[in-house]
Amino acid sequence: MAEHPAYPVGLRLSGRRVVVLGGGQVAQRRLPALIAAGADIVLVSPEATPSVEAMADAGEITWERRPYADGDLAAAWYALIATSDPEANTAASAEAERHRVWCVRSDDADLATAWTPATGHSEGVTIAVLTTEAKGRDPRHTAAIRDAVVEGLRDGTLVAPHHRTRTPGVALVGGGPGDPDLITVRGRRLLAEADVVIADRLGPRDLLAELPPHVEVIDAAKIPYGRYMAQEAINNALIEHAKQGKSVVRLKGGDPFVFGRGMEEVQALAEVGIPCTVVPGISSSISVPGAAGIPVTHRGVAHEFTVVSGHVAPDDERSLVDWPSLAKLTGTLVILMGVDKIGKIAETLVAHGRSPETPVALVQEGTTAAQRRVDATLATVAETVRAEDVKPPAVIVIGEVVNVGPEPAA
Incomplete structure (x- = not known):
């Protein structure tokens, strides 16, 4: 298999059963695109991030709160295997092979039968980029090509943007009311250049699926009257990652200063001398x-x-x-x-x-x-x-x- 390139294809999953194993960060980033595709999604996981839990509460996915069991993939058209248990991942991958279910594995892409491409969207077009060989796959390069094509389509040039030197610090980005197209151009560019993204539940979650695999996404979701990441913990996470020399984006819904506690974060960063760029957002x-x-x-x-x-x-x-x-x-x-x-x-x-x-x-x-x-x-x-x-x-x-x-x- 390693001697041949992957065959690119677009899956039409509307109304078809998709099984996602594991409710962590990988599922959080991939589920929105599966939901947008109209898939009948079953999540199998004892636990889930707050954002994934919110998708289940909203009826966007069906959540079975248990570990993987043999037979879970029997009727599936597509499977995303992303648990923290290597043995469960291997067993599920073997089941997918037996049932001829296309299967993506987050822990070992070489053992998967399908790969998730770097995807982007512009004017009703989906751009999906895959490397041609299994050996030496470079997800950052793939994502960069995707970004260049999307940017080119948006401005009519199809020319990759010039390389930008990323400056360590924090960008407080207002993501707008929910539609990913309503984030500002500056906010989207900063998001594409981030090393770390600390995201709220009400931020434009579909944009997280466009991030390169190396970007760390921290879930700071605040579900009403549910579990949440305390504001002090969010402040500390911003400071910690910025001090490590990383480019950090704090992605918030709406505008950061309209009932968004954005100034509290700006003040916390200022107290320790960390530069912060504020990118206003469209208020809901x-x-x-x-x-x-x-x-x-x-x-x-x-x-x-x-x-x-x-x-x-x-x-x-x-x-x-x-x-x-x-x-x-x-x-x-x-x-x-x-x-x-x-x-x-x-x-x-x-x-x-x-x-x-x-x-x-x-x-x-x-x-x-x-x-x-x-x-x-x-x-x-x-x-x-x-x-x-x-x-x-x-x-x-x-x-x-x-x-x-x-x-x-x-």
Whole structure:
């Protein structure tokens, strides 16, 4: 097998069973592309990273919380073997061979029957690059070719960018609301040059699959009311890797300074003398309503909009929001992180003068393939959230602008 080059082919996995063994970093990086391909994914692993767990909670994959067992690959079309148990990997690889299932192995590519190419996307085209020989495979070179082609397609030149000398330090990158195409050009370039990426769950996760294999991805996912990596630990990880001379990207959802605790990270880095570049991102407070057809301002309807964190209820002593004053405004109110508190928020706004018939829109998973919009009023929103099972992340828009755009799809 080593004497012949790999045969490149595009797998059409929509609706077909794909088995992923292991719920660690490799699975976290590869699952989004499999989900985007429409595969029927079964994850077999006793444990998973927070981001992989979130995919299971969202119903994007089926998670069987156990070790690999013989027979798991019998009905599969494709398998990704990425456990930390070499014996289990070898046994699963042998099973895949018996059942003629194309199989990728993260621990030993030479023993696999398929390789994952370095992939990129531009204008509806997927670029996949493989080395031609098993011996002497150079994943960094493969990824660099992929990057050159993608960049060339995007700017119309098909010429590889000049080599850039990477400077050790940290780049605090706002990844935008979720759609990988909505990250800034500068943010994407810094991401491509990183040695280490510390990523939030709400960052554009599809971009992680484009990273070269040598890039270390650290999961700093914060699942609402679930497990999380404490902010101090995130700060320490940024400092530790930067001090090792590495180029570090802190990839955050939206904009780093809009309820993103970005300044806390900048301050922690400044205290120890580590340079930090801040790359603003598109905030979900504006982009998600826009993606759902809702302008946050509109001539003759709203001359201002206010963005509020709803992570604590109006009657919570920790709240810093002047809710009575907000109720008196006539413009648009955009609430982030407020799905489970929207009942209390609506009650407070009505109690202080806002009409109970004020339109409300909730946009869940905005700008992603899973985006959906649910409409209500201040009087009905609490029950609507329960009845429609609206889950975070969701952006809540309150005001007459909700009714300005085209009628929402049924």
